[in-house]
Amino acid sequence: GNSVTQMEGPVTLSEEAFLTINCTYTATGYPSLFWYVQYPGEGLQLLLKATKADDKGSNKGFEATYRKETTSFHLEKGSVQVSDSAVYFCALKAPNDYKLSFGAGTTVTVRA
């Protein structure tokens, strides 16, 4: 079946540090890949997505590249802010399917 494995947290960083959250997946075919973010007290929000190999999704300074050869979709940001403190979820959607399969989430805390 389809599954997502993401780096365990929690992750604590200082402001302006570099952030990487690893995500690998198992799926047949070419799934769409997503990063969702959940800020404290809020619902899940789509952060970025990629729908085919070598696509790069980007938003709010975050980037992730769909790597078919390593079945990975790692999330990166060059300089984090306190406001980036949140839980980050990697997810996939199989071709011609509607449901999302999520990783367990990574809690990121950025200190001033």
Place this chain on the structure above:
Amino acid sequence: GAGVSQSPRYKVAKRGQDVALRCDPISGHVSLFWYQQALGQGPEFLTYFQNEAQLDKSGLPSDRFFAERPEGSVSTLKIQRTQQEDSAVYLCASSFAWDHQYFGPGTRLTVL
């Protein structure tokens, strides 16, 4: 515009009670999804509606769980005879197309 709303935001139930969780999707969204998120885990798919038709209920964990969307808009997730293992956050999402699901803030259910 208004996003997906869910009510109540918090629900405490005694074991054996029935509960009903409401989801108001974004107006015009055809697809509606329910997910269950256990503590420290990613969301897990429960069920999917297209308009009023429940096309997939493969993720419902037992026959105590029932969902409906009678007019193709508001949806209700009902859990009968709640058990402690039902304690989780229940997330509703809606979408116009399958590639972007908009999530509500969730209902946190605690079964004592």
